[in-house]
Amino acid sequence: MTTPTIDRRADLDWIRVGAFFLLILYHVGMYYVPWDFHIKTAHPVAWLEPVMLFTNPWRLTLLFLVSGAATRFLADKMTPGAFTGKRVMRLLPPLVFAMLVIVPPQSYYEIVEQVPHMVEPYGAFWIKYVTASGNWCDADGCLITPTWNHMWFVAYLLVYTVILGALLFLSGGALRALGDRLDGALKGPLLLVLPILFLGLIRLWLLPRFEITHALVDDWYNHALSFSAFLFGFLTAKSARIHDGFIRWRWVALGLALASYVGVAAFSWVHREASVPPPEAIRSVMRFVYATDQWCFIAAILGFGALHLNKGGPVLRYLTVAVFPFYIIHQTLIIVVAHNLAKAGLPLGLEAIILIAATFAGCFATYEIVRRIPVVDVLFGLRPQPRKDVSG
Numbered sequence: 001m002t003t004p005t006i007d008r009r010a011d012l013d014w015i016r017v018g019a020f021f022l023l024i025l026y027h028v029g030m031y032y033v034p035w036d037f038h039i040k041t042a043h044p045v046a047w048l049e050p051v052m053l054f055t056n057p058w059r060l061t062l063l064f065l066v067s068g069a070a071t072r073f074l075a076d077k078m079t080p081g082a083f084t085g086k087r088v089m090r091l092l093p094p095l096v097f098a099m100l101v102i103v104p105p106q107s108y109y110e111i112v113e114q115v116p117h118m119v120e121p122y123g124a125f126w127i128k129y130v131t132a133s134g135n136w137c138d139a140d141g142c143l144i145t146p147t148w149n150h151m152w153f154v155a156y157l158l159v160y161t162v163i164l165g166a167l168l169f170l171s172g173g174a175l176r177a178l179g180d181r182l183d184g185a186l187k188g189p190l191l192l193v194l195p196i197l198f199l200g201l202i203r204l205w206l207l208p209r210f211e212i213t214h215a216l217v218d219d220w221y222n223h224a225l226s227f228s229a230f231l232f233g234f235l236t237a238k239s240a241r242i243h244d245g246f247i248r249w250r251w252v253a254l255g256l257a258l259a260s261y262v263g264v265a266a267f268s269w270v271h272r273e274a275s276v277p278p279p280e281a282i283r284s285v286m287r288f289v290y291a292t293d294q295w296c297f298i299a300a301i302l303g304f305g306a307l308h309l310n311k312g313g314p315v316l317r318y319l320t321v322a323v324f325p326f327y328i329i330h331q332t333l334i335i336v337v338a339h340n341l342a343k344a345g346l347p348l349g350l351e352a353i354i355l356i357a358a359t360f361a362g363c364f365a366t367y368e369i370v371r372r373i374p375v376v377d378v379l380f381g382l383r384p385q386p387r388k389d390v391s392g
Helices: 010-032 048-055 059-075 080-102 104-114 122-130 149-171 174-185 190-205 220-236 240-248 250-273 280-308 314-344 348-370
Strands: none
Touching: 010 048, 010 059, 010 280, 010 314, 010 348, 048 250, 059 080, 059 149, 059 220, 059 280, 080 104, 080 149, 080 314, 104 122, 104 314, 149 174, 149 220, 149 314, 174 220, 174 240, 190 220, 190 240, 190 250, 190 280, 240 250, 240 280, 250 280, 314 348
């Protein structure tokens, strides 16, 4: 069972779409779960914590991995310089546009709910937002602007792409040859064991020193995790052996993933209720349990996806293009709708259903609108559409 040399893999496209949709649902959940978020419901739902924790270890790592794989198919078609320029023009305009236009409403409603005595008209707020002169502070600290909030993923992807382009240019064919070495090294159960060891070691060594900040310059554990996943996806995207290995080990990976999730969830629950922190030895062991959860869910998803999600079609082609605008707009939609929907005093379940439906409807509407408007389509990460020749 092997995968031929192709320009694109439908299974990775389906997984990428599914991961982005899951991320949208996750950010809806962030409004209701008793964790920090930009705005919060007045009625937090404690039982959502283990549900949210189910995807925490692997959802973003999976996104970086499939983004790296998609990058491989593009990079193989052009020179490193052309590839880097194309990707920068695809990622940088949406990032800047989002920071100046899409993200500010998130910060505005955060101020409305957390420091209401500092609320002012949106126009005045926006001037202070872009000039970093708001001084919006409370007991927990100050809101730093301009900010990228959820767009940190795009910022990191942009940086990783530039680094990758430089590596491709400087290394010649050596970087791609590293993929052949991985192909040879990750045989049999080592496809599960070696990544778990790597993820466990960086979590053991780097995470206590560098907490995840999404601030780019001081986020070294997150870089070690996310760039490694991005690079792994790039190097192995066309590997028949690894493709088949994920299929072969999918059930083992799923079993290990579920077992380790139970351990991570139980540890999280006990630790939250405990008055003293657990012994460092137990914390060290749990970092490897977390790594097992992290990699085995990814391996299982890639394995089952490679086996069952290998057909494309018009729906996939539509969603593959649409998910980037979805990602850009979704968190702002969630925050704006949630803040205003809370005023209706609806039952929590009904409110959540309406919030999810409104978010997805807003995502589809945004995509359908912006893809038809020149220049705006580029600001939402879409390729400019060729104009039809209407001359005689």
